[in-house]
Amino acid sequence: MEKLGNAIKTGVTIAYDEIYQHKQSLEDLAGKIQEIQKQLDDLTGAAKKRWQVNVYLVGKPQPKIELTFSYHIRNCSWRPTYTINALPAKSKAELNWYAQINQNTGIDWEGLELKIATAQVVTRPEPPFLRDWVIQPRKPIEYSKTRHKGVMAEDALMSMAPQISADMAAGATPPVPQQEAGYAFDTYDLGKCSIKAGESRRYTIRKMELNTDFKYMIRPHATPQAFLFAQIDVKKEDFIKLPKGNATFLVDSAFIANRLFAMHDREQKLFFGSDPQVDVKLTTLEKKSDETGFLIGKKKYQWGWKVSVNNLKAHKIAVLMEDAYPQIRDKRIKLKENFNGTSPQKEDNLLKWTVPVLPQTETVIEYGFSVTYPDEMDLSFGGR
Numbered sequence: 142m143e144k145l146g147n148a149i150k151t152g153v154t155i156a157y158d159e160i161y162q163h164k165q166s167l168e169d170l171a172g173k174i175q176e177i178q179k180q181l182d183d184l185t186g187a188a189k190k191r192w193q194v195n196v197y198l199v200g201k202p203q204p205k206i207e208l209t210f211s212y213h214i215r216n217c218s219w220r221p222t223y224t225i226n227a228l229p230a231k232s233k234a235e236l237n238w239y240a241q242i243n244q245n246t247g248i249d250w251e252g253l254e255l256k257i258a259t260a261q262v263v264t265r266p267e268p269p270f271l272r273d274w275v276i277q278p279r280k281p282i283e284y285s286k287t288r289h290k291g292v293m294a295e296d297a298l299m300s301m302a303p304q305i306s307a308d309m310a311a312g313a314t315p316p317v318p319q320q321e322a323g324y325a326f327d328t329y330d331l332g333k334c335s336i337k338a339g340e341s342r343r344y345t346i347r348k349m350e351l352n353t354d355f356k357y358m359i360r361p362h363a364t365p366q367a368f369l370f371a372q373i374d375v376k377k378e379d380f381i382k383l384p385k386g387n388a389t390f391l392v393d394s395a396f397i398a399n400r401l402f403a404m405h406d407r408e409q410k411l412f413f414g415s416d417p418q419v420d421v422k423l424t425t426l427e428k429k430s431d432e433t434g435f436l437i438g439k440k441k442y443q444w445g446w447k448v449s450v451n452n453l454k455a456h457k458i459a460v461l462m463e464d465a466y467p468q469i470r471d472k473r474i475k476l477k478e479n480f481n482g483t484s485p486q487k488e489d490n491l492l493k494w495t496v497p498v499l500p501q502t503e504t505v506i507e508y509g510f511s512v513t514y515p516d517e518m519d520l521s522f523g524g525r
Contacts, residue, residue: 194210196208215246216246217242217243219241220240220386220387221238221239221240221259221383221384221385222241222343222387222389223236223237223238223383223386223388223389224236224237224239224388224389225389225402225411226391226392226393227355227371227391227392227393227411227413229393230393232352233350233351233352233353234350234353235348235350235351236347236348236349236350237347237348237349238345238347238383239343239344239345239346240257240329240331240343240346241341241343242334242336242341242342242343242344244336244338244340244342245338247338248338249335249336250334250335250336252333253333253334253336254330254332254334255331255332255333256328256329256330257328257329257331257346258326258327258328259327259328259329259383268358268360268364268366268368268412268415269360269363271360271463271464271465272524273465273468273490274465274466274468274523274524275467275521276468276469276474276512276520276522276523277469277471277474277520277521277523278518279521317345317346317347318330318344318347320381327381327382329346347381349379351375352374353372353373355370355459356370356459356495357370357416357419357460357461358370358412358463359421359450359461359463360462360464361423361446361448362464365422365423367420367460368413368414368415369392369414369415369416370413371411372410373408375407376407380407383405384403386402386403387399387400387402388400388402390411392413397413418454419450419451419458419460419498420450421450422448422449422451423447423448424446424447424448425445426445426446426447426509427444427445427509428443428525429442430442439513439516440513440514440515440516440518441511441513442511443510443511443512444510444525445509446507446508446509447505447507448506448507449505450462450496450498450503450504450505450506451502452502452503455501456500457498457499457500458498459495459498460495460496460497460504461493461495462494462495463492464485465490465491466487466490466491467512467523468490469512471514471518473514473515473518474513474514474518474520475512475513476510476511476512477510477511477512478510479511480508482506483506492508494506
């Protein structure tokens with residue numbers, strides 16, 4: 142019995158080893174079959190049937206008749222892609238717009254008259270936004286489970302934001318496509334195109350050179366980084382709407398990032414990321430309360446900051462600094478400004494300083510605020 146059991150055990154082990162090896166072989170074959178099927182679908186448009194249309198004409202026989210027909214096809218699409226090359230030294234930006242066409246209809250296109258249509262979608266990448274600075278009487282905090290879950294869900298969605306890589310497939314460059322402006326979308330005539338079934342081809346739609354004003358945006362209370370941006374103002378006669386697509390951002394032809402891009406306004410900011418050669422430092426000079434001063438029945442709180450911008454580059458730069466302006470929500474609260482040197486512009490509860498910074502030089506901006514309020518008021522200082 143013992144010998145019989147060992148024999149059965151050995152036989153079962155060998156059988157399972159053989160089954161496992163066969164399964165591994167089948168998985169490899171299944172992968173190859175799937176890849177071949179994909180290639181076949183690209184070449185044939187995944188078509189299982191080929192339709193035939195018969196046309197019957199009534200009337201006198203003619204030596205020649207021209208017929209035109211239209212129909213919808215699947216497995217064919219296009220997407221816009223861009224390269225945006227910032228050239229700060231020349232105060233210019235080179236913007237190239239391409240149409241990436243995927244042709245999986247199963248039919249070779251030979252000398253086909255091709256047009257593409259655009260849609261209007263807007264997106265804009267920007268540095269972190271500043272929170273509103275609100276000074277008002279303190280309110281009891283009520284914790285809401287629903288709100289907490291909503292914030293967590295929003296954070297989860299942001300973490301799952303897709304990162305799209307640029308597709309730089311090479312293709313023939315036809316003449317500049319002619320534009321036809323429409324109410325809901327524009328069309329561009331690419332002329333005669335030849336694209337094989339299963340092929341992806343890129344066509345150049347426009348190459349533009351834009352006169353651009355380059356600055357660095359800093360928001361010291363949100364981030365210590367300095368963001369290079371281009372303020373574009375396209376002439377009315379040169380402006381065309383650009384649909385949303387993946388763009389490769391460059392500075393002096395060096396890769397910076399891939400981001401979504403669109404342009405539907407003549408004036409627009411394009412951000413090219415942070416520059417480590419522009420150093421920003423925020424120093425708190427003053428942050429204190431005065432409850433026993435000469436103001437009887439009043440309390441006082443004051444802030445003071447110093448922002449140092451160090452230009453480590455070999456050329457002069459322009460810096461735009463933004464900060465939130467305090468919003469007073471109670472008439473009993475009195476606000477006083479303290480701006481040393483350059484006074485900022487006020488715009489939509491924002492303060493904006495524009496200052497030049499010479500090469501290898503540090504520029505300092507100092508400013509602050511103070512508020513007075515009734516002694517019995519419990520004040521919230523808005524996180525500052």
